[in-house]
Amino acid sequence: MRLKFTKMQGAGNDFVVLDATRMPLALTPEQTRRLGDRRFGVGADQILVVEPGGRPDVDFRYRIFNNTGDEVEHCGNGARCFVRYVHEHGLTDRRSVRVETLNRLLELRLQDDGRVTVDMGPPEFEAAQVPFDAMGLAPRTVGGGVLWPVPVDGATVELAVVSMGNPHAVQRVDDVDTAPVPTQGPLIEQHPRFPRQVNAGYMQVLSRSRIRLRVYERGAGETLACGTGACAAVVAGIRLGWLDARVDVEARGGELTIEWAGEGHPVLMTGPAETVFEGEIEL
Numbered sequence: 001m002r003l004k005f006t007k008m009q010g011a012g013n014d015f016v017v018l019d020a021t022r023m024p025l026a027l028t029p030e031q032t033r034r035l036g037d038r039r040f041g042v043g044a045d046q047i048l049v050v051e052p053g054g055r056p057d058v059d060f061r062y063r064i065f066n067n068t069g070d071e072v073e074h075c076g077n078g079a080r081c082f083v084r085y086v087h088e089h090g091l092t093d094r095r096s097v098r099v100e101t102l103n104r105l106l107e108l109r110l111q112d113d114g115r116v117t118v119d120m121g122p123p124e125f126e127a128a129q130v131p132f133d134a135m136g137l138a139p140r141t142v143g144g145g146v147l148w149p150v151p152v153d154g155a156t157v158e159l160a161v162v163s164m165g166n167p168h169a170v171q172r173v174d175d176v177d178t179a180p181v182p183t184q185g186p187l188i189e190q191h192p193r194f195p196r197q198v199n200a201g202y203m204q205v206l207s208r209s210r211i212r213l214r215v216y217e218r219g220a221g222e223t224l225a226c227g228t229g230a231c232a233a234v235v236a237g238i239r240l241g242w243l244d245a246r247v248d249v250e251a252r253g254g255e256l257t258i259e260w261a262g263e264g265h266p267v268l269m270t271g272p273a274e275t276v277f278e279g280e281i282e283l
């Protein structure tokens, strides 16, 4: 099958974007892995498939696959690239677009400066909803939130656990550059207390309005930025009393801004989204 694709990136988190608005596209996990493969394919952290909305109040659906071939619930950087994509490919001329993922309905807005603001939907802190098996653990209350003491590789790591539609486990570290992301990240990602695995975040608090963040992503491993991970870190930090309602997040690949006024308010993420190149591939 000959396939047209667009390579995009949002703060260094990179994607292969495919248009399935005119003709259904059913990729096998092997084909998805091939697209994500940085040597035998195009190379990307995730693969995004743009589909028709299917309902009057939904402009598009967008499906997200990690480069492992697994379909996932949400991708923040991908959402920003998605809205740039539908504009650049003439699929809409609306600056505000409603899009449905596996389990969320998102409102995306293309700003005049080219950045994109996404209403990422509400965070979910209830352990069972993340899902996280908290059985037998005594959480430590910090501010208005909790940290869970989770045994990892012989040590105890204090994790803030939150879902942004996809699962996140965030810990505070003194310096993200020296954090054990490559070694401890996969152990948290695959930890048995996360039945659907988890994205492992490492947050360094620079001030109440600025953090540095590294994320060992479920499936893709460490990425240069993780949009849902930035949201998860900020909302957890706000609840724990460490952060204010608007935070700039320094990821390795770029900067995101997250805003959350607390329970009952949307989590807004603003950041860059760029097309890198267009191409065709024989799958």
Ligand SMILES: N[C@H](CCC[C@H](N)C(=O)O)C(=O)O
Residues within 6 Å of the ligand: 013, 045, 046, 066, 072, 073, 074, 075, 076, 077, 078, 166, 167, 199, 217, 218, 219, 220, 223, 225, 226, 227, 228, 229
């Ligand atoms: N690896 C994530 C999906 C991509 C999320 C990330 N790329 C983002 O920007 O939110 C997961 O398995 O939940």
